[in-house]
Amino acid sequence: MGQITLKGVTKRFGEVEVIPPIDLHIKDGEFVVFVGPSGCGKSTLLRLIAGLEDVSEGVVEIDGREATQAAPAERGLAMVFQSYALYPHMSVKKNIAFPLKMAKLPAQEIEAKVQAAAKVLNLGNYLDRRPGQLSGGQRQRVAIGRAIVREPAAFLFDEPLSNLDAALRVNMRLEISELHQSLKTTMIYVTHDQVEAMTMADKIVVLQAGRIEQVGSPLELYRSPRNRFVAGFIGSPKMNFIEGAEAAKHGAQTIGIRPEHIKVSTSEGAWKGTVGVSEHLGSDTFLHVTTEHGVLNVRAGGEVDLHHGDTVFLSPDPAQLHRFDQQGWALT
């Protein structure tokens, strides 16, 4: 079981309130991603759940039991760190066995569990190596191995993929998702990468300046962002925002339209513009079009033959238009 509930959890460093009171409920077996720009407090929030930071106010409940004052180890959670935090002086085997040794399990049981974890993570051939002799991806697997042997109530991941190269990151993303499918254990995953958030999460928690901006499934956040910040943060490339007269026409302070919801035509459309940079990816083409409303990012089909200086007409899909008021809240 791995239900986690935060009730009015607050964190202050001296006078500075880095996390204003937060309420959040994480269901058993859920894959929850905390996402936000750097410095938004997402790692601090994770560390408060882990017990590595003391909560200034509020209550942390794990499986219905209050755990606010419990030591990290007593919470039954396992954590994978950004730097992997492997023990450099121990072999892979000893690294994975460490939490079991601390739990004073009999040697035979430890051996069996380490072997099982190594099998799941394809680490069988590396058990006698030191972390220093492994590649980044392998180290990451060892860190995950060390987490899964404990059979924790929940896994906490703190930007685990940010030290890997792009190709490996995609692989590990899949592996972690598969691991979640097979273990069905609660996972809380911190990242600043909204692509990771969108692809992995059951539920995304968007944070800014310590505040929860919105909680919802990836598609909920994509379809109905609660405010301008979430609208701009979720989705890649970013949503275009237009202010002024054009927005006023729709009865809003600002309107937002995603690059994929703009139709491009060479003959007719709502907004006339000139193509600046065009990025041909094969599957898609991203056009940066200069219009009277500013530079708009547009996603066109893969084999669109448009280049620098071409004149195009853009038409936003009216059903996909987002409207925001002066405070940046979404208008419905």
Added chain:
Amino acid sequence: MARAISPRRKALVTVIAWTIGLAIFFPILWTAILSFKSEGNAIASPLTVLSTPFTFESYETVQERSNYFGHFWNSVVISLGSTLLALLVAIPAAWAMAFVPGKRTKDLLLWMLSTKMMPAVGVLVPIYLIFRDLGLLDTRTGLVVVLMLMNLPIVVWMLYTYFREIPGEILEAARMDGATLKDELIYVLTPMAVPGIASTLLLNIILAWNEAFWTLNLTAAKAAPLTAFIASYSSPEGLFYAKLSAASTLAIAPILILGWFSQKQLVRGLTFGAVK
């Protein structure tokens, strides 16, 4: 591209380096040479000393006159004992300062170091009186304690510097893995800091081995280490260069050998963390 160094420049640097090295080593070499001369030849002019015959005379006299192994054993007990005791106190202290620093940690560290800025003789009388009242004068226990206290600031400072190089996330990982504070120190921090701890240990043994002020003032006969043994040859009886040299050579030989075999560890420890 590697930086180009002309052969002439290289030769010049080599010559300078050797000159400095030999100049530093010369007193030890000269002491060793004099120890193999007769007392009469030892005070001859430096150039003629080399041509005089070698003899073990001084070593024999020194052996007859004093109990070298007794002093040697005292030195071993005092330097090792004070070092191990210092580590026992300093490892937890440095852990606390490096990983859970408070507002005053920096001040505390400076204050500890400041105790080294006072001449030792300034506290000789109180310490002497305390030792007398506690019956610690001329005991190895007393010297172990006093040398431990003298070197503690340096030991804490060195360990603090090494510990700060260890990423805090690893200790947090240990905490998540269920390690208690004791487990964290024993299984994670200490093994990871082995190079640093080893060089601290070696340096402290060397410092304690050569410490002369306290060992001379707080011992008489029973607990006197090798420093007192050397000093006994530069006594009012007059200067006996050859015997003094023989005693010095005997006293520094063990620590020189230890230093020689552990130089890799020493250098590695002293530059620990400099290159990542």
